Amino acid sequence: MVEKLGLGYPILSDADRMTTTAYGLLHKGASIDGSAIARPATLVIDSNGRVRWRNLTENWRVRVKPDAVIDALKKITD
Numbered sequence: 001m002v003e004k005l006g007l008g009y010p011i012l013s014d015a016d017r018m019t020t021t022a023y024g025l026l027h028k029g030a031s032i033d034g035s036a037i038a039r040p041a042t043l044v045i046d047s048n049g050r051v052r053w054r055n056l057t058e059n060w061r062v063r064v065k066p067d068a069v070i071d072a073l074k075k076i077t078d
Contacts, residue, residue, distance in 0.1 A: 014038070023051070027058075044072055052076045 002011055012019060020026050020038045027039040042064045044053040053072040055064040 023054075025056070030060075042069060044069070044076065046076075 001007075002009075014020050017026060017036070017038070023041070023043065025039045025041050026036050028036045030039070031037045037060075040057045040060050040063060042055045043051055046052050053069075053076060055068065057063075
């Protein structure tokens, strides 16, 4: 997909939920059938793999606004 769209950044596919679990984003019992799903989240991860900023929500309909991510990036690069 990255090549097809010509993106200049990686996209994560986490079918086995290893990354979701490692970053504490697994929302147990939250799917319609009661199974675990990934919690909606936006992470800013630095080149050392350290989470510098994150936005989590319990509601899958809620997403972070782009301006909030831009503000977070400005704060960690100042």
